[in-house]
Amino acid sequence: MTPDMTVIVDSALRGDWTLLLETASHTEEKNWAEKARCAGQVTDIFLPPSDGPREDAEEVRRKEGEALDFALGFCAACPVSVAARCLLEALRQDEEYGIRAGLLACERAELRDAWKRRVDTEAVSAALRGVTTLLSRQEREEVVARFANDQGLDADRVAQGLGVSRKYLWQLVREYRQRVRQGVTSASASERGASRSDAA
Numbered sequence: 001m002t003p004d005m006t007v008i009v010d011s012a013l014r015g016d017w018t019l020l021l022e023t024a025s026h027t028e029e030k031n032w033a034e035k036a037r038c039a040g041q042v043t044d045i046f047l048p049p050s051d052g053p054r055e056d057a058e059e060v061r062r063k064e065g066e067a068l069d070f071a072l073g074f075c076a077a078c079p080v081s082v083a084a085r086c087l088l089e090a091l092r093q094d095e096e097y098g099i100r101a102g103l104l105a106c107e108r109a110e111l112r113d114a115w116k117r118r119v120d121t122e123a124v125s126a127a128l129r130g131v132t133t134l135l136s137r138q139e140r141e142e143v144v145a146r147f148a149n150d151q152g153l154d155a156d157r158v159a160q161g162l163g164v165s166r167k168y169l170w171q172l173v174r175e176y177r178q179r180v181r182q183g184v185t186s187a188s189a190s191e192r193g194a195s196r197s198d199a200a
């Protein structure tokens with residue numbers, strides 16, 4: 001990891017995701033990987049066989065030796081904005097395995113858990129207003145839940161905020177309502193779903 005990424009990751013682990021999001025936003029939305037230091041490399045080198053979300057980092061380093069150093073060397077030389085985007089996309093996709101931004105899968109586990117719990121109310125509100133922004137899975141679910149339970153919200157804007165088509169937004173709403181009926185969505189969303197059902 002570059003020193004910059006160390007600061008960014010430490011900040012995120014303390015609950016402040018601003019640095020990670022801002023740094024990642026300096027990359028192109030779709031083609032960010034073209035500027036990655038690992039572009040064109042065999043992806044296997046970023047998947048150390050002994051690494052996994054519940055492994056011990058020191059043990060992984062001991063087992064993997066120079067092969068791991070070789071892979072980590074790419075991350076250390078990666079532009080910080082690209083490395084931040086790489087880490088952010090891994091969090092957004094909930095990738096369990098593989099090296100990202102110089103972090104082993106086991107070193108990302110705590111960050112993954114924190115990201116899943118993260119709900120930035122300002123980011124959710126911005127998405128509901130149609131501002132396309134980088135959202136965690138929990139935040140996306142919150143946006144869909146809020147939209148599903150508020151008939152005053154504009155579908156086109158919400159779809160734009162989520163970066164999806166209007167048609168796909170309604171599919172997400174159907175899936176959300178199904179989860180509410182099955183009782184498998186978050187407590188707050190369930191409560192909102194229940195109150196809506198009661199009112200219907």
Ligand code: SF4
Nearest residue numbers: 036038075078086101
């Ligand atoms: S941080 Fe590492 S894995 Fe991610 S894009 Fe850069 S070189 Fe590739």
